[in-house]
Amino acid sequence: MLFRRRREQAHRVAREAASTGFDVLDRRLPLAEAVKQLLRKAFPDHWSFLLGEIALYSFVVLLLTGSWLTLFFEPGTHQVVYEGGYVPLQGVRMSQAYASTLHISFGVRGGLLMRQMHHWAAVVFVAAIGVHMLRVFFTGAFRRPREGNWMTGITLLILALLEGFAGYSLPDDLLSGTGLRTANTIVESIPVVGTYLAFFLWGGAFPGTLLNSRLYIVHVLFVPGLLIALVTVHLFLVVYLKHTQWAGRGRTNRNAVGQPMFPQFTAKTTGLFLSVFGVLTVLGTLAQVNPVWLYGPFRADQASTDAQPDWYVGFLEGALRLMPPWETSVAGHTVSWNVLLPAVVLPGVLFGLLFLYPVFERWLTGDVGEHHLCDRPRDKPVRTAFGVAGIVWYGVLLLAGGNDVAAFAFHASVNALTWILRVALFVAPVLAFMVTKRFCLALQAHERRLLTRGRETGEVRQTVYGGIEPGHAPVSTGRLYRFLVRDLPRPIPAPRGEAPRHVRLRSALSRWYFGRRVTLAPTLNESEHVKEIQAQPDRRSS
Secondary structure (H helix, E strand, O other), X not given: OHHHHHHHHHHHXXXXXXXXXXXXXXXXXXXXXXXXXXXXXXXXXXXXXXXXXXXXXXXXXXXXXXXXXXXXXXXXXXXXXXXXXXXXXXXXXXXXXXXXXXXXXXXXXXXXXXXXHHHHHHHHHHHHHHHHHHHHHXXXXXXXXXXXXXXXXXXXXXXXXXXXXXXHHOOOEHHHHHHHHHHXXXXXXXXXXXXXXXXXXXXXXXXXXXHHHHHHHXXXXXXXXXXXXXXXXXXXXXXXXXXXXXXXXXXXXXXXXXXXXXXHXXXXXXXXXXXXXXXXXXXXXXXXXXOHHHHOEOOOOOOOOOOOOOHHHHHHHHHHHHOOOOEEEEOOEEEEHHHHHHHHHHHHHHHHHHHHHHHHHHHHHOOOOOOOEOXXXXXXXXXXXXXXXXXXXXXXXXXXXXXXXXXHHOOOOHHHHHHHHHHHHHHHHHHHHXXXXXXXXXXXXXXXXXXXXXEEEEEEEEOOOOOEEEEEEOOOHHHHHHHHOOOOOOOOOOOOOOOOHHHHHHHHHHHHHHOOOOOOOOOHHHHHHHHHHOOOOOOOOO
């Protein structure tokens, strides 16, 4: 009994001392309230929100494995004679970078595993960012107040593409050299300044002597620094602006319902990080990727067949292959449209449209309110149709990037396949747009039938007149929230009389973009409840 009292007294003294020390620290650095709010921050519990976390944890694996690889990799194009552990290449002259890559793969314990984990982490990182951005686009999570976060995400995607290209170009094997040859051609296609810029980057005519060392600095210092800074900004904005959430019981446009950061979310996200790390380790162990020893060292006078870039830049390769051989000579200068348009103009226009899309949609709606509830893709059929059309367009270009491999596998003509893909590049996205829009409207019509008639129970009833009719029951409360809580902007009406051209264009686009919808018939109480759910946050009290 005496020992228990002394133990309780000791615990009480320790708590008081800790509390006093924390209070003293908090008076100097007022952190207690901020930390308390952060630990109690609500995280919506839905699988779609994990896509961004997968990208984050893949990036962590990239940093860990990349830091390890920098201890052994030696960039440079200085020629050496290979005398390492890979017998088929012994005695072959190669660059210092390629010999260093072979040494990591065959001479360093665990080196090949680290190389393959690093490569797989890069593939998953770019894929997770892409799918995450698609989730944000289809659910309307880019709307105010998250336009800045959307633009940050697009910038992260561009930097991830640059980082991936720089990374798989470093080994200086025949495959990466073919990619650098293509990059050199793209830079030289820029009118007026292209040749000077290529000489500056490569340190002379291709293949030059400086690019490998410069790519190494870009890959391990500049781009990772920018990625870390932008990821930090992205996470800060997520915490500050709070998560979006799907409509449901107790969820409104003015709150965030979910599990607190500590301990529930912390435990789940730690498990996800370990799972991502484990999956990447298994892929690095069992799935061979980028076997540079099979390609051989880069030679400027050689080019390998079946040379395909990583999938995330494959759409540029496909655009180059589909573009007709158009050139124009002006004042002694040749403009190579067959390279400039698909490899410079096209990605510039693509990422420019992605950057400005939130501004474009806000211009069409005239909406300046905040949106914290996710849209269902079916409720915005035109936006969803544009997204699906973009995916199909990207898929056609990606397939065109491997048209020679596809033609060889299916014993088809490369020229015939190229023409088929040229036509598909314009026809397939239009068809995908039309089908997706009709499918979204059909889903809305189905929900209206469920609201008016109820869901079928699987039972049948026989009427007094001998007829058979299926049994119906009202839809559940959860589905009612999904059906009725819809943020549908009203199209801008057509202006009366004379109006400026941009006003008439805005009205026409708005009516086309938001005019087609299937109206539902909620009760008066349901309509009032939906208005309360969608009411704007009161910033004066927050």
